[in-house]
Amino acid sequence: FHHMLGYCGPPPLTLHEILGPGQEEIERIVANAARENGQISREIRMYRQDGSPVDTVMSMNRIDVEGKGMLCGVIHDITERKRTEERLAKLNECFLEFTAEPDRNIQRLTALCGELMGAACALYNRLTNGTLLTLAHWQAPPDFNPVDSPDGHICHDVIKGGGNQIFVVRDLPRTPYAETDPNVLRYNLKTYVGVPVRCCGSNVGSLCVVYHRDFVPTEEDKKLMGIVAVAVEVAEESKLASEFLRESERFARSTLEALPEHVAILEEDGSIVAVNQQWRSSAARKLSVLQSPVEGDNYFEACNSAAGKEKEYAGAFAAGIRSVLRGKRESFSMEYPCDSGGEQLWFLGRVNRFSGDGPKRIVVVHENITELKRAEINIQRLAYYDTLTGLPNRLLLQDRLRQGIKRAERNRQLLALLFLDLDHFKVINDTLGHAAGDQLLRQVATRLNSHVRAYDTVARMGGDEFVLVLNQVTDTGKVSIVAKNIIEALSPPFEVSGQEVFVTTSIGIAMYPTDGTDGERLLKNADTAMYRAKERGRNAYQYFSAELNLKAEERLVMETNLRHALEKGELLLYYQLWQDLESGRITGMEALLRWRHPVWGMVLPDS
Known part of the structure; x- marks a missing residue:
């Protein structure tokens, strides 16, 4: 995050420094995420340390950590993507405003290329009858000569170089071109950046941008130059064919084919006018019904044919398209999953209207956002699952308990909570090391998972403590069977660090609703029962009872009083002599600590 904002070390970041005018927007997002208990994703503009803007997508998810509401966020830098989208939007706007005059269109393209590339000047030169003619220019110097000899000219070399590669020359004053x-x-x-323009199968001109500074074009810059060059090529050919309608369609086609997203253009009735190569590839792979129809098909009919899981997504997307067509909204977007050979992919579908006075048309774009979704899922997994065993953690356990209790109350069923603690786990950890202890915990988790039903929950509380939540329980006898099975399942030896290790477990059981009507009470009572199982000799299970609770409370009171006994002067020393009965000699002695409580009197050691 610091690197994205241009900081070398930990900066004193504040919302005002990061967001500037966008601070109020992020505060609204944070408030909404905290209020809605769900995920919120928004595009936010942040600012680097040098003040330059950074466009980001912020996804926020509300989580509860130990009863305290917190927000977990993922921020992705989409500056380049936004820059690309803005460029493509301007190109698309330029294409849509084309006239029947090819020369005017070429002038617009040249000016747009110079503007989008941030150049000092942009030129389109054509080699005609041995003379280099400048047919279009943007920000050219007042004394610029539009007619020149091709010999030694950079543009001439670009044209004669063949192919369609981008031509970049830096540090021009130190090159032979000087x-x-x-x-x-x-x-x-x-710096000079140029690309050849072809017509009728051969290079006829060059589109170039020049700089008064050193400039290194990015791959996106090169793609942009290529797209504009293709558009200029189409304009050149339209001059020869004088068929503007056909050539304008080629403009759109060239742009569509250059886009990495899956793009289709729809008529008002849903008929598909054009799709790009990415869309055709997706249709061939049959990724999703939302991307399967091609030219000539009706998009609405394809959505109506969806079945199974896709039916809901297809219906929602078709409704979004219609809302844009009817003018109820300017645009529509929706995320949806699809299956690709067993791998789940995620796409962001976007719908926008064509502007202008022509027929109503819709642009449908599907962008692959699988990596973004995987990052969000990973963040959620870190929040709700134990990293060592992969089991639900305490946070997710509390949520599962709440759901299970509500379901049991609604269906008038029982719910059982089993609290497990591994006996003498500390000995294994201290003897074989923490790595071996972790390995053992993972194996225990695997065995526990194999002895519960799909709708039950196995969670790790921490350390060597595990909790099982058994739903849809009809009687305690079945709970006892599960407890016995778990004890037996953990009886066979575990192989840890090449050694056989034997583990036993003590299990405490609390039942809903007799032992508690909320998760916290059930956990507390099951924990109390578990300690009673340990007192009985371990490797056993124990149901909670009111008597156990009373003993636990008495023990807690006893321990609390004992902690203050020394400072209150309640502890006394007694000395017991050892005497030889035959000789009468004193052979030794022992010092005994006694506790005289002001209310209880002399407290017996075994209590």
């Missing part, structure tokens, strides 16, 4: 191309020194050019 002598052969007069524009280099005349206009103090430092």
